Amino acid sequence: MNIQWYPGHMAKTKRLLGDKLKLINVAVIVVDARAPLSTFNPDLKSILAEKACMIVLNKCDLADETQTKLWVEYYKKEYGSALAFSATQFKKGVLMSAINNAAAPIIKRYKDKGMNKTIRVLVSGIPNVGKSAIINRLVGRKGAKEGNKPGVTRGLQWVRLSDKLELMDSPGLLWPKIGSEDAAVKIALSGCIKQEIMDLGELSLKLIDILNRLAPDAIVKRYGVERNENALATLESICKKRGFLLKQGEYDFERGAKTLLDEFKGGRLGKITLESPTDFE
Numbered sequence: 001m002n003i004q005w006y007p008g009h010m011a012k013t014k015r016l017l018g019d020k021l022k023l024i025n026v027a028v029i030v031v032d033a034r035a036p037l038s039t040f041n042p043d044l045k046s047i048l049a050e051k052a053c054m055i056v057l058n059k060c061d062l063a064d065e066t067q068t069k070l071w072v073e074y075y076k077k078e079y080g081s082a083l084a085f086s087a088t089q090f091k092k093g094v095l096m097s098a099i100n101n102a103a104a105p106i107i108k109r110y111k112d113k114g115m116n117k118t119i120r121v122l123v124s125g126i127p128n129v130g131k132s133a134i135i136n137r138l139v140g141r142k143g144a145k146e147g148n149k150p151g152v153t154r155g156l157q158w159v160r161l162s163d164k165l166e167l168m169d170s171p172g173l174l175w176p177k178i179g180s181e182d183a184a185v186k187i188a189l190s191g192c193i194k195q196e197i198m199d200l201g202e203l204s205l206k207l208i209d210i211l212n213r214l215a216p217d218a219i220v221k222r223y224g225v226e227r228n229e230n231a232l233a234t235l236e237s238i239c240k241k242r243g244f245l246l247k248q249g250e251y252d253f254e255r256g257a258k259t260l261l262d263e264f265k266g267g268r269l270g271k272i273t274l275e276s277p278t279d280f281e
């Protein structure tokens with residue numbers, strides 16, 4: 001299953017980010033709370049090695065609460081600062097204070113030197129994790145373009161937050177070769193890879209297998225179908241229940257697959273996290 005996606009604009013963004021790096025004081029790295037490690041871009045670790053970093057597990061409104069807590073602890077140990085957030089459900093307070101905390105020592109250092117400089121905060125991460133939504137939540141207006149598909153933001157963009165702070169929105173960045181298929185599947189299931197390049201039928205069968213393991217009742221509850229270990233049979237039952245039929249009376253698997261994937265991404269199957277820190281021990 002080929003779900004590698006590294007178009008030219010990502011390579012260009014990586015280059016541009018490298019050029020702008022000396023201007024950045026704080027880096028907010030956004031991951032998807034439903035797959036917090038798989039949606040963390042390892043390239044950013046090296047780019048941002050010397051910066052004050054903070055990991056934001058966004059879309060936590062769609063994730064399992066217990067798992068989110070474990071992941072916040074994991075990232076706190078790893079990077080010092082991490083928090084769960086929802087750009088669509090939370091007020092900006094928790095995130096704002098975390099950014100202010102990260103900025104405070106830098107502001108003080110400038111002040112001690114008699115300088116009154118703007119602190120620049122980069123918001124970075126893979127496509128569609130909610131970077132622009134987070135910026136909009138922080139500034140309280142739609143200063144950055146958002147959209148329910150990956151690859152919306154093109155080019156780096158500064159958005160002023162206050163007289164002291166400036167935020168930089170950046171296009172989602174994947175990396176040239178996603179190591180494991182397991183990670184690629186979770187990235188795809190979180191909506192971070194362009195749909196057009198994927199085999200949605202195959203992806204939906206993988207989702208059914210994962211759900212059978214992690215949340216065995218989710219599909220049964222949502223679609224009123226019988227539990228079945230066979231993914232294809234399950235997809236068929238979903239099509240049957242929803243009346244997804246083609247003219248010749250065959251099942252419209254494509255429509256079934258797309259519906260299942262969209263409803264999972266939209267949180268309609270429940271708050272489900274696809275990986276746990278213990279999976280990686």
Ligand SMILES: Nc1nc2c(ncn2[C@@H]2O[C@H](COP(=O)(O)OP(=O)(O)OP(=O)(O)O)[C@@H](O)[C@H]2O)c(=O)[nH]1
Pocket residue numbers: 058059060061062085086087088089126127128129130131132133134145146147148149150151152153154170171172173
């Ligand atoms: N449920 C939920 N949806 C969110 C959250 N944050 C963002 N979204 C939605 O996720 C989609 C992507 O958000 P964007 O802010 O455009 O994501 P991005 O990371 O800037 O994406 P690119 O610019 O394409 O890299 C939009 O439809 C948002 O409304 C969240 O916390 N919870």
Ligand SMILES: [Mg+2]
Pocket residue numbers: 131132133145146152153169170171172
């Ligand atoms: Mg964006």
